[in-house]
Amino acid sequence: MLFQALSTVLLAATGAFAAQGQLQQVTNFGSNPTGVEMFVYKPAKLASPPPLIIAMHYCTGTAQAYFSGTQYANLADTHGYIVIYPDAPDPGGCWDVHTNATLTHNAGGDSLAIASMVRYAIQNYGVDATRVFATGTSSGAMMTNVLMGAYPDLFQAGSAFSGVPYGCFEGPDMWNSQCATGELIKTPQQWGDLVRSGYPGYTGARPKFQFWHGTADTTLYPQNFWEDIKQWTNVFGVSQTPVTNTTNDPLPGYSRASFGPNVQAILAQGVGHTVPEQANDVLNWFGIANLTPGSGPAPPTSVPPSSVPPSSSSTVAPPPSSTGAAHWDQCGGIGWTGATTCASPFTCQVINAYYSQCL
Template sequence: MKIGKITLLLATALAGAGVARAASLQQVSNFGDNPTGVQMFIYVPDTLAASPPIIVAMHYCTGTAQAYYQGTQYANLANSMGFIVIYPDAPDSGGCWDVHSTETLTHDAGGDSLGIASMVRYAIDTYGADPARVFATGTSSGAMMTNVLIGAYPDLFAAGAAFSGVPYGCFAGPSLWNSQCAQGQLIKSAQEWGDQARSGYADFSGTRPKMQVWHGSADTTLYPQNFYEEIKQWTNVLGYEESAGTNTTSDPLPGYTRATYGTDFEAIFAQGVGHTVPEQANDVLRFFGLS
């Protein structure tokens, strides 16, 4: 009887030892310069890759870091692939990102973008992450911030993927909301949009980040014209002709059309889809070179 009990206890202990404690979303404070009070939440999987990549995943207006953590697949994919996910939380009471102020649009000048950049720098230092594999993605307001980060912090990010956003600088001005931009009435040339993006970090001379943009044809919140303005902007920044994309239909889903410009820019238009285009995490990871 005693031997049986000991065996049972030992078997139970061994079984418990074999169960890895699941990672969870953790808040981090005191991560660096953060003038607007953006909150940092981070997901670090139990099994972390050597020199892990970082994905910054940004929520929509009315959203939270927790909602984006639960509503997208990045944390689940991090468990199998070993990368880190940062989920910033916007300080605005409505959950929208500052994508309009001069500070946020300018490298290391302030605004919400500086708080997010500080999160990236903190994670690189703390976890030995690979500074050459840092990526940004987001939906709606988070897509706008993705555009801002790729323009203002090309030294930190290798690529971005924006779902239903607007070009870098399109919301520039005194207010959090810009109806002219949102309604697709802010039209510029490719050169003008490109110059605006480059102005985010005028002294930058390195390789510009790759960019992937997604938009729905039935978007009545951020009108589809913003998709075409994004194409103008990033093809100019990345050195492509605006009309040089190669189209593939039903890619990655029926009704979607992907325009591919070399290896550095993709634009995906979703017919009949409103605001917002659902995040396609596996496609994003492919574009980032992580899968």
């Protein structure tokens, strides 16, 4: 069921991005209880020391497909970082994001194999341990959430495209319909406690987290976006009210909400499953967009990537429709000036104080 539900995404139909080199498989990289495969892209010229990005494919995908279907490798040629593309052992190409082992620090599952890859790269490639990042799409986005919770000691930031909160798929089966359809609702405290349970007793810094979701996602419903906000604002102890909320950022119809320097949520109006990867934006979030081969770390910054000034931060709505807003469109919320009724047979349902949607 998971294979079928997530097979509609996908990047295989997109054009390949031409990196200068090829993937190299690495074996015997450390503890790997589930048989995850490790593929590495090392550009000819590296930053000194090089950062590391873990880039994780979607269900039905492979390391090779994510390598050729996203820009992380060819941008590595420009910026000098290393990319590891793990390959999921599941026959359907999905990641284990549901077992207690994978959700717990050093306990097993696919996440332990990926953590082993990070440790291997730090030891063998001279990777800068203070600049290790994770990103992924769909199932890979779910694993990005898992890594942020179970291995906060290894990662400095993550960016997830069309995933679900940490622990949302927890259970005996690979597929969790309650979570997928947005029916698993928890309080911020409950979601935050799940993240904290990933590494009991951990008191160090947490990786900052950015997540993307489409309002027309019928595979992993948009409610997961709002649950993600509850979870990660609680982890960082900040308000669920955005500090800034910019529109048409980074693309028309996208809205970027920043909850301080550590949590950023991008909602893509009318976009289904999945939100297309925005690699340059991700590199901005990771703080390595200006990196060049041979260069060292740039001075830290807490300014979120945004082309829209704070004065444009109020929500901008499309003109009202005489027939009502369409299915999945916004229909209300603080600052909303567009249509507040929905075209039949849909009704305007409150998601939170800032967003109501025609469902």
